[in-house]
């Protein structure tokens with residue numbers, strides 16, 4: 001008899017959710033780090049004058065991100081099923097392939113373009129003061145950390161979706177065959193989990209954002225990042241985008257399952273040829 005419990009299973013919904021909870025800390029701390037610098041808008045403008053033409057038709061951030069991702073690709077970062085690059089083309093890894101425990105199906109779902117757009121247009125504005133402090137390299141370094149953490153969290157929706165598919169394969173397959181994104185979205189939504197998440201996030205943003213100077217103890221006067229901005233970030237972008245990834249994954253997963261079943265049914269019907 002197997003003594004495999006839910007907790008031992010690295011891909012139980014519970015374990016996957018605990019990774020999402022841990023990533024909340026990563027995201028909040030990355031945002032706090034970015035918030036110490038001004039918005040420095042020019043780093044998001046393609047071909048901005050400040051960079052002497054060195055970034056070509058890219059923005060300073062895109063240029064820096066591409067250079068960073070090239071190095072990361074060479075140490076096989078993007079062969080991991082929970083890491084997605086923002087830029088391309090990227091070089092092959094110099095390390096031999098890593099063996100990952102297979103859980104999610106292969107797919108080409110990557111919504112980093114959307115994440116980049118929302119991050120540069122809405123998130124930076126919410127957390128940074130709107131001026132130029134000349135800290136372009138530092139700001140972009142912190143941007144990359146924020147973007148990577150957000151991307152990892154949002155694409156982790158594939159793991160959540162696979163886990164949910166395994167719990168209700170028939171329902172998801174039926175909806176996927178009908179291309180019913182709305183019904184899939186409804187089926188995967190768990191309002192209670194979202195409510196608990198937003199409440200936890202509010203408390204975390206409040207605690208992590210304090211300077212903890214003795215003189216200011218309990219005053220919460222100098223939060224390094226506005227609590228509402230963090231909660232709103234999740235409410236408006238992180239959860240909805242995670243759901244986009246989940247829906248797209250479940251469409252693909254269900255349609256594949258239906259196709260595999262059709263082949264299996266056909267083979268089962270075939271008379272044995274001797």
Ligand SMILES: O=C(O)C(=O)C[C@]1(C(=O)O)C=C[C@@H](O)C=C1
Nearest residue numbers: 160188189190191193194239242
């Ligand atoms: O935990 C889940 O069940 C998820 O699908 C993840 C998540 C999230 O993004 O945090 C998304 C949709 C659900 O409504 C609840 C939470």
